[in-house]
Amino acid sequence: MSTAPTVYDVAEQSGVSIATVSRVYRNPDSVRAQTRERVLAAARELGYVPSGNARGLASRSTGVLGLCFPDYSDPDAESEAEAGATGGGDEADDDAAMLYSDQIIRGMERAARRHGYALLIAASLKGGPESLVAKVAGRVDGFAVLARTVPTEELEVISRRQPVVMLAGPRETDHLDHLDHIEVANADGQRELTRHLIEDHGLRRLAYVGSAEESPDVEARFRGYVEACRAAGIEVGPEPDLRVGMMTQAEGARAADALLDRAGERPEALLFANDQMAVGALHTLERRGVRVPDDVAVTGFDGIALSRLVRPALTTVRQPMRRMGEEAVELLVRRLTGAHGGDPVSMMLPVSVVRRGSCGCGVAG
Amino acid sequence: MSTAPTVYDVAEQSGVSIATVSRVYRNPDSVRAQTRERVLAAARELGYVPSGNARGLASRSTGVLGLCFPDYSDPDAESEAEAGATGGGDEADDDAAMLYSDQIIRGMERAARRHGYALLIAASLKGGPESLVAKVAGRVDGFAVLARTVPTEELEVISRRQPVVMLAGPRETDHLDHLDHIEVANADGQRELTRHLIEDHGLRRLAYVGSAEESPDVEARFRGYVEACRAAGIEVGPEPDLRVGMMTQAEGARAADALLDRAGERPEALLFANDQMAVGALHTLERRGVRVPDDVAVTGFDGIALSRLVRPALTTVRQPMRRMGEEAVELLVRRLTGAHGGDPVSMMLPVSVVRRGSCGCGVAG
DNA sequence: TCAGTGAATGAAAGCGCATTCACTTTAGGT
DNA sequence: ACCTAAAGTGAATGCGCTTTCATTCACTGA
Incomplete structure (x- = not known):
């Protein structure tokens, strides 16, 4: 790992100018075959590798x-x-x-x-x-x-x-x-998924779990949810039913607990703003003996690999x-x-x- | 996307030399706070971003x-x-x-x-x-x-x-x-897996499917297989029972067919040099009504995600x-x-x- | 007040290559 | 053999930055 050879070294070794060495690499056809071979041989012998930095600097582009x-x-x-x-x-x-x-x-x-x-x-x-x-x-x-x-x-x-x-x-x-x-x-996907729950499965008491940190993605999803609900004549507030901090499984699990413990009728469907949370919720529901999807439907968003591995497999929106x-x-x-x-x-x-x-x-x- | 500003532009704009501009980025503490601010302000205004190429060239390292x-x-x-x-x-x-x-x-x-x-x-x-x-x-x-x-x-x-x-x-x-x-x-893994089949499951008629293209990985795996067999007093030749071309599912499926159709006693276990082939074999076996693992055991190598999704889930070696x-x-x-x-x-x-x-x-x- | 210090800054020399321009061969033509 | 065009090659410059080395300054203690 001594000092790396440069065009100068190759040029000297092969008895040409550095311009020619450069040409051998940049535009081989512009150099006579015989010269080219000589240069390449020298390069090989010296272990020459063109410096990307110098190249980029001189040619103003990096590839x-x-x-x-x-x-x-x-x-x-x-x-x-x-x-x-x-x-x-x-x-x-x-x-x-x-x-x-x-x-x-x-x-x-x-x-x-x-x-x-x-x-x-x-x-x-x-x-x-x-x-x-x-x-x-x-x-x-x-x-x-x-x-x-x-x-x-x-x-x-x-x-x-x-x-x-x-x-x-x-x-x-x-x-x-x-x-x-x-x-x-995002909005289209969540709207379509929500529509599916409402129209195809006949669910009307929905609960949406979003995120506290403001992310345009998550906001758009919630917007889609709201649109679908309104279109079906279901009342929804301007805010998700619950906002969690991190959108992790742990938070999702907690969210499911919170939603289930709320006074009033239990929701028929829990919509989560991402798969992680939905998976966490699945665990909570299993632990509490709440059957999915019979007692409550659960959906995620993202389509991560895990969503297919859990039982029941998670309905979601693939990005x-x-x-x-x-x-x-x-x-x-x-x-x-x-x-x-x-x-x-x-x-x-x-x-x-x-x-x-x-x-x-x-x-x- | 006009010509990008350089240290020279920033230097001029802030009334210092390019050396100082450089120092502001490389070693901020070596520049007086007031000067530094002036330089940074100019940089911001001009939209200056240091050229990685020039940097790398000058400092002989790229990060x-x-x-x-x-x-x-x-x-x-x-x-x-x-x-x-x-x-x-x-x-x-x-x-x-x-x-x-x-x-x-x-x-x-x-x-x-x-x-x-x-x-x-x-x-x-x-x-x-x-x-x-x-x-x-x-x-x-x-x-x-x-x-x-x-x-x-x-x-x-x-x-x-x-x-x-x-x-x-x-x-x-x-x-x-x-x-x-x-x-x-590789060898250790395949040896251990083979030992498992022999000792824990009592299987002795094994067949190994390798690859035609010579890959040191695949060779090492086969070596491990051979070692385990010999250690258990099972005779094995110097070559896999079958070598396929590409190690794909299609080839694995074909290999299973070939092995099953061979004269003589049917093997009790099919060991494949990778998961892809083993998965292909699983399909073939199902089609032919050969039960896995009851009629024949199947193993792969690699631990790809798919290995866990197939039925039965594939026993393998995770890398x-x-x-x-x-x-x-x-x-x-x-x-x-x-x-x-x-x-x-x-x-x-x-x-x-x-x-x-x-x-x-x-x-x- | 003045030499002595250390901190802050500037001048200048590369880093290794691409590229332009000018120059030397070579090939082609008569 | 002599001239012209084309093909090959070399010298020199610059790409934007880092890094000595030297210089300037603002202070310090005497």
Whole structure:
């Protein structure tokens, strides 16, 4: 691991100028075959690898796309592991569960590969001032950011110099940012799922569990719920029946308890703003001897792997996170190749309701 | 997206030299608070983001670690999707299945984050000469490579200038490469699993299905199988009973057919070198009315998510791929911080046998 | 008041490559 | 053999930043 050889070394070794060495790599056809071979031989012998940094600096482009996401790793992973233990013996079940970020990464990686880009990924790690974004932004040709990872304002500054697409977050309404956005039809999905419960299963006493932290996703879902209820002539307040803090299984379990213990008639259906909570609720209900879906229907949102493994399998709304990753790359690439005008695009990806046992549709496993 | 502002712009705007601007970012304490504020204000106003390339060039380090893996994406994804359809209704099941690469990525990302590194990932894409490795190697401080992604020889050249760790591949025996290696105890796992079938289930007529393409992993597994058999006084030849081409479900299904149709006594257990094939075999056996595990036991290797979803659930050996990713980063970081001598390290991660229904241990889901 | 200190800042030299422009071969034509 | 166009090659410059090294300042103690 001595000092790495550079173009100068290769040039000297093969008796040409550094310009020629560079050409051998950038544009082989512009160098006579014989010369080229000589250079390549020298490079091989010296163990020369072109410096991406120098290259990027000189050519003003890196061939790398980026992805920034928030640091929601470890807590989630653990709560999923805890859940998996239910299965009976398999520890480390979290290994099998794909997080959002994994899906998006996969989508982006595939698409990036197709276009000849590599992918740089980084989670925020509650970093200081320049931390995350600077790290990524400074090293890529363009990048995607999961909503609420870094202040929109900051992104906007950056988007003046390179393409930035925001994932799963709506355009700022007050501010009207100029970023590209790719969202998921949260409201549509929750509306459709709610409609299903009401019309197809004849349920009318519904309870919605949302989140205290304000997330546009969760708000949109609740909005869809409200719309479906109103459309069916069911009264609903402007707020979810319950708001929890973290949207974890533990909170979901607690929420189910709270809802069941409330005075008045027991709800016929518990709608949760995500799968994690719904799974937690499933546990609570089982413990209390409340049958699902006979006594009460339960639904989630997201379509995580776990939703299919629990019993009864969870009815939910699947988000196309992988596709979102792919679309993000396509969009970035288009921007980089100069397509599109200056106008920011917003893209809304459709979701699909997955009907499974927990709402009474029992079939699929 | 006009020309991006540079240190020069910020320096001019704030009335200092570029050295000071640089210091504000690299070592804030060395600049008077008042000056620092002035610089940061200018930076904000201009939308300045330090160029990672220039930085890397000047400081000879990137703060990025890399991962290269082979391009086994799409074929696998599709075969898994096909399998998922068995479940009955959920399309897009491949979305829920984590590939090896996903696990490793996750492990590496977590560990890298802890150490303040970002992660650059790239799949080979059967690239030309410089393609993959050059792309990654030139942009990172060190990186991991999945075995058989690129010729060891090439890696070795690169490892002269930066840390390289090979994942899931043994050290070259003839050649004795100087790379760091992290492997999985394939032989141990298959030996233990085989022992389990023989001793705990009393099975003695076993059949092993390997792969035609020579992969050190698969060879090690077979070796473990042979060892366990010999230890139990069971005769086995030097070759698997069957070698298939691709280790896919389709091939596994075919293999089961072939094995069942062979003259002589039917085997009591079918051991496959990976889960994919074992799952395929499960389908064949069901179709033919052969009961698992009553008529014949079936085992896989890998512990993919699908192995738990099929019926009966597949007994297999779980590989700690995520942990492998983490260890890889730890190793790289240690190398970068100058720990370790020059001697290459080899690390062997333990695997665990997962006993499920398909071998007769029926319990867990 | 003045040399002596340490802190804050500036000047300048690269880091390794791409690229333009000018120059030298070589091939093609007569 | 001589000229022209095309193909190959080299010299030199700059990409945006980090990093000595030197310089300037504001103080300190004598």
